[in-house]
Amino acid sequence: MSSTWGKNIQLSIFGESHGPEIGVIISGLPAGLKLDMAEIRHHLSRRAPGQSALSTPRKEADEPIFKSGILNDITTGAPLCICFKNTDTKSHHYNEMASLMRPGHSDYPAQVKYNGHNDIRGGGHFSGRLTAPMVAAGSICRQFLRQKGIEVYAHISAIAGINDAPTDWVQPDLAALAVLRQKEFAALSDTQGKKMKTAILDAKQNLNSVGGTVECIAVGVPAGLGSPMFRNAESVVSSFLYAVPAVKGVSFGSGFDCTCMTGEENNDTYYLDGGVKTHTNHCGGILGGITNGMPIVVHTAFKPTPTIGKEQRTFDIHTMQEGVLAGKGRHDPCIVPRAVVVVESALAISLMDLWLDEYPESI
Amino acid sequence: MSSTWGKNIQLSIFGESHGPEIGVIISGLPAGLKLDMAEIRHHLSRRAPGQSALSTPRKEADEPIFKSGILNDITTGAPLCICFKNTDTKSHHYNEMASLMRPGHSDYPAQVKYNGHNDIRGGGHFSGRLTAPMVAAGSICRQFLRQKGIEVYAHISAIAGINDAPTDWVQPDLAALAVLRQKEFAALSDTQGKKMKTAILDAKQNLNSVGGTVECIAVGVPAGLGSPMFRNAESVVSSFLYAVPAVKGVSFGSGFDCTCMTGEENNDTYYLDGGVKTHTNHCGGILGGITNGMPIVVHTAFKPTPTIGKEQRTFDIHTMQEGVLAGKGRHDPCIVPRAVVVVESALAISLMDLWLDEYPESI
Amino acid sequence: MSSTWGKNIQLSIFGESHGPEIGVIISGLPAGLKLDMAEIRHHLSRRAPGQSALSTPRKEADEPIFKSGILNDITTGAPLCICFKNTDTKSHHYNEMASLMRPGHSDYPAQVKYNGHNDIRGGGHFSGRLTAPMVAAGSICRQFLRQKGIEVYAHISAIAGINDAPTDWVQPDLAALAVLRQKEFAALSDTQGKKMKTAILDAKQNLNSVGGTVECIAVGVPAGLGSPMFRNAESVVSSFLYAVPAVKGVSFGSGFDCTCMTGEENNDTYYLDGGVKTHTNHCGGILGGITNGMPIVVHTAFKPTPTIGKEQRTFDIHTMQEGVLAGKGRHDPCIVPRAVVVVESALAISLMDLWLDEYPESI
């Protein structure tokens, strides 16, 4: 159904993995925002495939083509459309899969929903490739938020059960986090990062895949964004994050861990220090659906890539016979490294939408 | 801001904990649905406070008053409004808190957002009391879904780190789950339930509180509900669940656990048995944002009740001095037992909204 | 389906003409707005029935009951719910009509849409009575807009083809318009007003009814509200106005008349006079979907009340036989006099929603 998200800024995303072009329309952007094109390209490159042995060999330049909404790199206030050409598509890989439903993939439910009319090549509209427009949009929102003093960071908090070094949710080490934006593999701990990479390459070797978790942190978010009930900050953020393919869990602050804590342990007590602060940040910067001025902390769980080279039991949708499938195509043995910037983008877009509830559009 | 949720059925919820009345308008209900009023009252009683030592001593009958949208207990198709009177309010408990911001509670961010104009008595519009209208709405949606062969169940999967007996996500024991609707404490295992209750009473004794997790399962959901991208089933369900006070995590199927699994382990392989089935259900019945015909499995993390009797460090919003607060009011030492039916309601409302994307409104 | 309107402020309206209560939830109101209750009651009294021979003899006090969202008459920022009790209902009038579909009324299409389950007593949810919550909401929005320098006026511009004195769209006589709010019959010209009243009383005498037009003018609206495309000011305003029962036409500025003018005649040329002004205001203060700083001028056409005492040909929905119906019930021979404040409310609510696109919520 709907490929539109947002109240104040609205995104519409279109495209299929093996169609000619994918893209996004962003409406509601304030006029007069000077875009740093290099930054947009940089964030896109963090998501782009084909850059190392850790990701799919599919190569896409992911060069954003601006079709509307800017003049001399400054937003006009009109809907901004950004497109990307699909170049490196090898659709013949999908002939066998057309009939054999990939376990863990959208093939079968999509087949039912669309009566077999959906484009299954490369995952069609379900492809992780559709996160490129999200990153482009997120990159613009980040530039808007930066003017308000808000910055978004993320790192790979775990892959295959191997945890990265923990962050301080009260006073995150922003310098360390900023460095990650320049790294191919966004783990804070080199030691742990190395173990994670090994786990990914092992999985690749075994025609298998692994999953992981991304921790995303936004700093500089003022208290007062969000609402009780249905427009609460957590609903807004999670509704975007679950639109990212392969996400199976979203939590804020101590998340599922807080269920093992007492109220005394979990409550973030206040102190005053040139402003209202809390000693801990188990709530992840959100109380009653509203930001409290502390860093926003959100965790996103990514399942292991469902398409794997190993043989798996499945069935043929046309003959309705059971069968066995070994994925061909080109796939990431782990999508988490490339997903880091996607999660950052999701949080940035969500925060900008919430910001615009409270503050004027003028920049 | 917005207290409205939904695309096909829409809920608007109003009210404050200590105002005269709370309620909900539900629009988009099909005409001709015969309501089982006893069932609605029963589900409301599962949520109602004051029923045991495990919950707040506040007593509310939670008698639903239908103001519109039905005639002779049959829906007319017009917006259905249900209200509840607030009777047992003791607002004087909130005098001290008016100035001292409760740690872990919405007090401070709400104060910022509303410039101090929000009604803080009993949590105002942030109160867990606002889940009563959710349950009433959910109870109606459940009756609609039942006609389509869909049934929603839930149990307390953990409190204070004590786990309930596991469920079978492929073939849940529906009889055992159904029994829980009649029980005061919805744990499958009596042994584990007893331990959980002890943990709650211990917390209460210590002027403290504990959190927990609810596992909710919907069976009979056909393949094909939901969409890729922004109207995916997980976004719809989680956007409602995060509107429930105290929720800090939402996950589907194996959720955060799947990040430690390989693709081979996590993928749910298919077989045919009078229909398309999967050997496991790690995806929680949702692939690519669309239901796959297997049971929907969702986990919701509830933080420990923030208002506790223990002294906690905080500050006074008016004098801007640090201070110490010990919650008075009447509060649940653990809201999870009463939250079970709220989670069921959230899932039922979400599934009905998704159902109406695909199927005609006629009943 | 949906009884919800709005992006920044959202209204949900419920109720039926002969149910126990009708009402509205308004969410998105800024906190801290001090409400003038006397003004709200005054506007409601302008719409209330039973005040003269010109309207239905049904008597309703239309006393607003505030259920949430205010404390000491100041908005809290939480959804504000206002209800009205239905007291003077005579449902037996509707027994015959239950089967005989009233020409010009919603009876038949509602019967089809709701499979005969809709509440037809007094028009059910289709009743003009549902405009009372609109007026209450509009009255609050007017108080918000007044703080921004915006004021909304209206008059009966025509009834039964008899025109009121024209207004000056560039510099409306605000004093004359303001006086109308205190008058039972809001015509600028007493002479023309007298003729209109005679036309109404003649129609009543003849068991017939008449229609008319309301001209509504908002002054003080800054340039820059609205948008091109789908969130243009005219779409927003007209989408609300068409929700008012009996409206069959909406136009802005010279409206349908501008189709007989040349561009040279219709274009509003600019001059500077302590600000940007136009010599004429054929565009009704809106160009390209955006306000231009001149008064907003909107015309709304109301059809003659469909329920009339005269015999009319119709059919019986149950026997599927043709037949003849003479309306009983209690009806206005012309709803235009009572609709003036409804149109003002619709414009005020629309303008506030547009205002909040551009400006912060803070009051």
Next chain:
Amino acid sequence: MSSTWGKNIQLSIFGESHGPEIGVIISGLPAGLKLDMAEIRHHLSRRAPGQSALSTPRKEADEPIFKSGILNDITTGAPLCICFKNTDTKSHHYNEMASLMRPGHSDYPAQVKYNGHNDIRGGGHFSGRLTAPMVAAGSICRQFLRQKGIEVYAHISAIAGINDAPTDWVQPDLAALAVLRQKEFAALSDTQGKKMKTAILDAKQNLNSVGGTVECIAVGVPAGLGSPMFRNAESVVSSFLYAVPAVKGVSFGSGFDCTCMTGEENNDTYYLDGGVKTHTNHCGGILGGITNGMPIVVHTAFKPTPTIGKEQRTFDIHTMQEGVLAGKGRHDPCIVPRAVVVVESALAISLMDLWLDEYPESI
């Protein structure tokens, strides 16, 4: 702000008159709809400029480029994106206008809203050129509706005060209306059409412009589409029509004329003839916001093109001095002939959105 419209099908439109490309994303289309590409091109050609002396000399092929959502001309259910290249742009015409605000045009309010950042070349995002994507979307919706037995027609009902031959709203002459789709000038009466053309050419000769009215009729619409209150059929249709540039009035059935009729005259009495029929159709097929099974009749008023060659008084936004402007650029002396298919498209899109409220998505 928002360039998104719709509940069940959603349109997002982007582009500027002189940017590289314009286009639309349509989401919510059912999968499996076989598109007749020739028909889409045909409808686009009816809107395309540069075809006769009656329209602007700008030449645009308006060749639709499908970027997503179809495979072998069959919809996949994924968002469908259609783009159009801008080729014949002469932006130097707009240098003078950049400072001098065109009377009757969006220049000044857009300048205020966007703080001078909007793209003014060719009207930017305000350009009538943005109706090409509307027509493409409408053309797809018409093909969907045709499968349900619904067909949409329109004609130029008046230009410059010259009326076309009237239509029969009860039993429209569908053959005569269908012929108009093949004609360059969609008037039913050749005599009246000739007079209208003369009026247009006279206006052109005089460096002036004229306006007019389009009557649009949909047949085969079943009773029961739409709702009371905010999702009424008239609100849905008018909210789309007012998004079409230059529209200043929208009415249904007898519209503003019904204000001069009595209830007895205006009410459409029923009879039975192999179904429920009405003797007249003053309501334009909509009662209480819901379709009644009779033809939908809607009238749309277009103002005369604001950009004219004649000198007009205005001011310079940069020097804030009064001045005089004579429009250069290339403009239609009357946009009504090209607007006929735009109005048809608006009605088709609106009806499909309303249809999907009631009926399943399956085609």
